[in-house]
Amino acid sequence: MGTESDVDTSRTVVQVYVPAYQRDLWDEHADELDMSRSEFVKAMVQAGRQGFGGEPASDLKATQNESENGSNQSEDLRSRILASLEEGYCLSWDDLLAEVTGDVESRLETTLKELQDSGQIRYSGREGGYVLESESK
Known part of the structure; x- marks a missing residue:
């Protein structure tokens, strides 16, 4: 690689x-x-x-995370999972997913709005979702 x-x-x-x-x-x-x-x-x-x-997920995540922001988010995720389990003893997949994703929906909504406001993307009901503005013309 x-x-x-x-x-x-x-x-x-x-x-x-x-x-x-x-x-x-x-x-x-x-x-x-x-x-x-x-x-x-x-x-x-x-x-x-x-x-x-x-490739093991840990190798993929390490490469992706370090390229994104230079920090080891994989370690952070491990820490968040362990802390959640300490507080909740036994958590389902859905509970753990909710714990580690936090406000991702809010961040996604904000980012999509920013991209739309800057004219980079738009929502197209006809095309069934968000499209790049340059590809939709």
Whole structure:
């Protein structure tokens, strides 16, 4: 994979075609986990890669986190999980997810508004979601 400085962290689009019923099942599961479809698919692919001998999540997270802001967010996540379990003794997946995601919905909403206000994206009901302004013309 190369050194951390060689890792391209820019975002790109990946398209996959699945039967509508499968997309609907994924959407239901994503809703149960309070995740977007994109977040759900990324999480499931990464989990699946581990089962097929892909890069361990810890290596992927370390590379991604250090490139994002130079800090080790993986350690922070471990600490937050342990602290939550100390307070709650036994927590479900959904409870832990709520504990570690915190105000991500609020931050997402704020960021989407900023991107719309700056003209970089817009919401398109016809296209079923947010689109880059440059791609929608």
